[in-house]
Amino acid sequence: MYAGLMHNGKVVFLDKLSEYDHETNQTVPLAYQTNAFCFGGSFLANGTFISFLGNAPISAQDPTISDGFRGIRYLTRSADSALDGEAWHEPGTQLDSARRYASRQTMPNGTLFVTSGSLNGLDQNVASNNNPTYAILSPEGITKGTSVVSLLLVKAQPY
Structure with missing residues (x-):
């Protein structure tokens, strides 16, 4: 579970997909298109x-939720509450490789460093399940579409 304090003063929870108002004790469910379970997340400048990456489709529970292993989702809120309760925006851009449980860091120049993770969510002790690469996203959270092999991650796996 991840919680993020938004500009409207409400807290967004993943993977429970909800926006919580601590002043009224009300929760609003938020829709998304790709499975964010086991995701990574950060705030843009x-x-x-x-929210990027995630898990396999959950068609048995909800056929509208598709594969999130490479997905990228955006959630914007404003101080005037005009966007309260609005669903995640998913324009369809994806990372070039799957990364369940990836690590991420916002860099001083605003870019996002996304690294490692699992290619499929299976046994991390099997080398072919690990993703020993990193990707850099723009300060706007746009992927450049390429991952780079990291020798450190090759030696340090499992994810």
């Missing part, structure tokens, strides 16, 4: 929350 403009305050937009970015």
Whole structure:
């Protein structure tokens, strides 16, 4: 579970997909298109929350939720509450490789460093399940579409 404090003063929870108002004790469910379970997330410089990666489709529970292993989702809120309760925005851009339980860091120049993770969510002691690469996203959270092999991660796996 991840919680993020948004510009509207409400807290967004993943993977429970909800926006919580601590002043009224009300929770609003938030829709998304790709499975964010086991995701990574961060805030962009403009305050937009970015959730990337995740898990396999959950068609047995909800056929509208598709594969999130490479997914990128954005959630924007404003201080005037005009966007309260609005669903995640998923324009369809994806990372070039799957990364369940990836690590991420916002860099001083605003870019996002996303690294490691699992290619499929299976046994981390099997080398072919690990992703020993990293990717850099723009300060707007846009993927450049390429991952780079890290020798450190090759030696340090499992994820």
